[in-house]
Amino acid sequence: MNTDRKQRERAILGQLLQGNLPGFLRRLVPVKLSYGRAGGKSLTATIFVMPEYLAIGSDSDFLRIPMNLHTATAVVDRFGFVLPTKKIVDAIYEQSTGHFTPQPLPAGPQMTSTEYYQTHDAMIDKQSQGRSFPLGALVSGHKKDVVITNRLRWRPGRIAIYGWHRGTGEPIQPLSTVHGAGYADYSHGIRLVAKMAMIEGRLQSIYDILHDSVLAKVLSDEGAIRVSPAYGNA
Structure with missing residues (x-):
C-alpha cells in the first residue's frame, strides 16, 4: 500500500473514532432472518443494522467511505458491532425500502483513488435524489459489502467481499x-450490524449465535462461523 493510501486509512479511522458520522446512521433498523428446521418449525432472528453504509460527515453532507479490512476491524471493535455475513447481506437487500441500481466505474488502478470514491458517491447521491429515498430508510444495492466468512480461516490476510445486487436480487x-486485507476500492461499503440479536425471543450475542452449529444457520448459509469479538476469524 502506498503512503497516500496509508494516510487516507489513518484519516478515515481518526474521523470515525472522533464520532464524525451522520446522525441517521445511529438509528438502527431491524432485519428479520429465518431458517427452516426439520419438523417444520422455523428458527427466527431479528438483527439491527445501520440503514446505510458507513459514512463520514453530517446528515446534510456526508461521504460513504470505503476502507480496508484493518480499518473496518478497528471501527467494528471500537463501536461494538460486527460485519455482516453473506446471508445477512441478502436479507438486507430483500428487506430494503430503497434499492439502488449498481453503477460500476471503469476498472483499473484508479479504482482505489480518492477521486473514484468521491465520483461514485456523487453518482449514488444523484440516484438517491431522483428516487426520493428518505434519509434513514434501509437502502442497498449501491455497494459491495465487506463480510465475514469461513473462507478467511483458510485464506488469512484477505478481505472478503460480496454483493452489489441487481434489481433481480442477484449480486x-x-x-x-481475492484481495489482500489492505485493499479497498470505490465499490466497497461497510455495513455495521449490532452485536446483539433477538433470536427466539431472547437477546443473544451474534458471536455466540455464529459459533453454534444449529443457531448459526439463521444468520449464515455457511453454518457456524468462527469469528472473534474483535472480528477476524478465530
Whole structure:
C-alpha cells in the first residue's frame, strides 16, 4: 500500500473514532432472518443494522467511505458491532425500502483513488435524489459489502467481499477473497450490524449465535462461523 493510501486509512479511522458520522446512521433498523428446521418449525432472528453504509460527515453532507479490512476491524471493535455475513447481506437487500441500481466505474488502478470514491458517491447521491429515498430508510444495492466468512480461516490476510445486487436480487459480486486485507476500492461499503440479536425471543450475542452449529444457520448459509469479538476469524 502506498503512503497516500496509508494516510487516507489513518484519516478515515481518526474521523470515525472522533464520532464524525451522520446522525441517521445511529438509528438502527431491524432485519428479520429465518431458517427452516426439520419438523417444520422455523428458527427466527431479528438483527439491527445501520440503514446505510458507513459514512463520514453530517446528515446534510456526508461521504460513504470505503476502507480496508484493518480499518473496518478497528471501527467494528471500537463501536461494538460486527460485519455482516453473506446471508445477512441478502436479507438486507430483500428487506430494503430503497434499492439502488449498481453503477460500476471503469476498472483499473484508479479504482482505489480518492477521486473514484468521491465520483461514485456523487453518482449514488444523484440516484438517491431522483428516487426520493428518505434519509434513514434501509437502502442497498449501491455497494459491495465487506463480510465475514469461513473462507478467511483458510485464506488469512484477505478481505472478503460480496454483493452489489441487481434489481433481480442477484449480486454482481460473488463471495470473494481475492484481495489482500489492505485493499479497498470505490465499490466497497461497510455495513455495521449490532452485536446483539433477538433470536427466539431472547437477546443473544451474534458471536455466540455464529459459533453454534444449529443457531448459526439463521444468520449464515455457511453454518457456524468462527469469528472473534474483535472480528477476524478465530
